[in-house]
Amino acid sequence: MINTARLRLEPVSTGAAGQLAYGGDGGWTWLGGGPEEGTRGMAGIVARAAEVGWHRPPWGLYVVVHPADGLAIGSVGFHGPPDPGGCVEIGYDLVPAARGFGLATEGVKALTAFAFTHPAVRSALAVTRPDNTRSQRVLLRAGFVRGPDQEGLRRYRVDR
Template sequence: MEDLVTARLVLHPMSVVEARQVMAGVPGEGARWAPGYPDQGDVAGARRFLNTCEQSGDPQPFGAYELRRREDDLVMGGLGFHGPADENGGVTIGYGLVPAARGHGYAGEALRALLVFARARGISRVHGDTARENIASQRVMAAAGMRLVAEDERLRYYTIEWTGMPGTTSENA
């Protein structure tokens, strides 16, 4: 699968080899990791990706992605799908950035690209969640068009839904 490219970012589909490198905390030859990458969330995403690959095969395009800055190919975090679409056409996403990359709009840019990508591939609903205290992530999801649909003592849950074909305007119906 090819990289997804935005104005400032490259969303690189993670391979099994790259996921194992993330799990080991050791970059592959030529890879450039930002300080703090991978964090616990990146390791958990790599583990989930590897488990999916072992159980049902490579889930791409609905797998894990490395978030790289285009200008220097520096890996600053990860994002992606928690697996293939469910029986209702829904997927769950997650994302995270190293602390030094936060506050520059990268998460929003990456999330919007992932949402456009999902919708173009027939996904009808995307779910995400964030810790109640993570106001920045809540703002990222809201700005990308996701709406708060539930919350509990730990998390806030967001969803975006599309009806009709890609390109129509009936969102969050």
């Protein structure tokens, strides 16, 4: 578990990931009734990785919980373990009612700081669609720097 001033990032088991990926709640009570598609997609990545023996905790998905009310408000997570160069790719998603309060930035900062506690991690990467300006602002506020676009996506990176 990763705690911040306003959030708790709870690791998602492979079983809960499978539930989330296929329309379930994964065992959490969600603000707004359920997670967004980004969370379901990340859960699917974890579930598929577990099926083929590739999932390597702690390099998975974390549900973002607001401790004041215990509601799940989104997710942050890794697309997999660090690559041979020491880079981890991250993703994040919040339900609409939780957006605009700096919670995504707080979650991204916490996940990145957690990644940097592992000696193998030298950098973190995140990609966005060009029109996703809200997500781009989150990354910039979290200390990421925009790099060159690749395959039509904006790339952001932060180094240890």
